Amino acid sequence: MKLLRDISLIFNRQMQLLLRNPVWILVGVFQPVMYLLLFAPLLKPALGVSTDAEAYEIFVPGLLVLLAIFGGLFQGFGLIAELRAGVIERSRVTPVSRVALLLGRSLRDVVSLIAQAVIITLLALVFDLRVFLGNLLLAYLMLALISLMTSAVSYGVALVVKSEDALAPLMNTVAQPVLLLSGILLPLTFAPGWLQGVADWNPFSWAVNGTRALFRGDLGAPDVWQGLLIMAVLAVLAVAWAAREFARSVR
C-alpha cells in the first residue's frame, strides 16, 4: 500500500515535469518518423513483398522496439542531472520506498514511450498498415516491458557511474550490437546461419520476433509468448537490481 502510494507520488511528479515540456516526446519521435517516411519506402522491393502494407507490417514493429530500447537506455541522463541537483539525496533521507524512486521514474518512461508508439502507429496506418486492436495492445505490452527494463538498467548504471561522460559511451556500446543483432531494421531471415545463431542469444531479437508476429496477426505464434516472457523476466531483474542501487549508500 505504502509502496503504491510512493510510486504514484514519484510518478506524478515526473509526469508533471514531463508534461511541462511535452515537446520532448515529439523530439523523441522525430527520428523514428524519419525512418518511417524516408527509409521504409525502400523496403518493399528489398523485402520482396508485394504491398506497402506488408513492408510496414515487418518494419514498424522493429522500429517500435528500437524506440523502446533506445528511449529507455538514455533515461539515465535525466537521473544524473537529478543526482547533481541533490534531488535524489533529498529523497533518500525521507522514508520513501527506494523501489518507488525507481519505478516512479521508469513508469513515466513507459508512458512516454507508449505515447510515442501511438503516434508512430497512427502514422503507419496512413500507409495502409492494418493491425487488430487486441494484438496491438499486446505489442504495446511488449514495448512497455522493454522500456521498463532498459530504463531501469539505465538508471542503475547512472547511479553507479554518476557521470554523463561515462554513461553515453557505455550505453552506445551496449545498444549498437543489441540493435544489429535483433533484426530490427531488416528481419534476420536474410542473415547467414552463424549470425542467426548469435542473434538467438539476444533477448531483444525474441522481442522483435514476437512483436512482428503480433502485427502479422499471428497471435498463436510461440514467438509471442516467448518474447513477452523473456522481456517480463528481464524487466523484473532489471528493476530489482536498479532499486538496490537506489537503496545502496553512495558516497
Added chain:
Amino acid sequence: MIETRGLRKSFTSRQGREKKTVEAVRGVDLNVAEGEIFGFLGPNGAGKTTTLRMLATLIVPDDGTATIAGADLRSDPGEVRRRIGYVAQGGSTWDDSTAREELILQARLYGVSKTVAHQRAERVLKGFQLSDYADRKCKTYSGGQRRRVDIALGIIHEPKVVFLDEPTTGLDPQSRAHMWDEIRRLRAEGMTVFITTHYLDEADALCDRISIMDNGEIVASGTPADLKREISGDVVRVGLPASSIAAAAEALEGYKFDTYDDNVRLYVEDGAVAIPQILRALDAADVPLGTVELHRPSLDDVFLTKTGRSLRES
C-alpha cells in the same frame, strides 16, 4: 538528542592499480542536547560532511553506534529518517519545479495527506518569507532564496533534529545574517539544529556548543566561550618579514608562541603589559618589526592550539 560513540568511516579509492584507503572519520563521540544549535567547526575535508551523512542514514558507518532522537541508527535507520531533517550542502531543488511543488511533494514523501501537505507548505513558505516566489520555478531564485527553500524542505515534516551542512556557504553577508535568524527561529520552535561550518564567526555567533573537527577526529568540544577561555589571556600577533621569523623565535624564548609564514602569535597573560617587553626583546635581537596586534583569543586560536594549524590558512 544525538549521542554517538566511536563513529568511523573510511573510503577506498582507486588510483590506477593502487588502492588507497582514507580514514574520513576516526571515532567520533558526540552528545548533542535537545533544543540547542550544535556546530561542527573544521576545515574542508575534516570529515564533517561524512559524519553528518552517516547520522542522516545516507552512508553506513564502518563502526560505532549512534542514537538520534531516540532511534538507533544501525538497527532502525527508517525510524531515524522519520525523525530527522537533512539539508545537503549542494542544494536539493529542481530547476523546473516551483518551491511549493517541491515542498508539497517532500511533505507527502513523509506520509502526510494532500491537504496537510498543502497547509504545511503554505506555513513554511510564510515562515521563510518565500510566499512571493512560491509558484515560480526554482531556477529563477537568488542563492539566498534557494537556500531558504532547501532548509524549508528539510523541516517540512517538523523533525526533532535537523542537520544543515554548511548552510551559509556561498551566501552574501546579508543573506547569511538572514539565514542565521532562520536557524535561530528553528531553535526557538524547539528543534535541535546540527550545523557544519568552516566559518569561525558563524560557529562563534550562532552555535550554543561546538565540536572542532580536524582530520577525522574531534579535537575540542564546548561552548565557544569556554573554548576560548581555555586559552587564557590575550593573543599578540607580530607581523614580520619571513626571513626574520627564525631570529624572532630565538629572541622570544620563554614566551608561549607559534610561528607562521609572516607572523608570530604569542599567548600572554596581559597584552598591554607584554607588548613593550616583546618589542624590546625583538628590537634587542635586531629583528625588523612590522605590525603588532592585540586581540582576545578567537576560535581560530583554539583551533590553532589544538591542531598546530590555523583554520584560516587550511
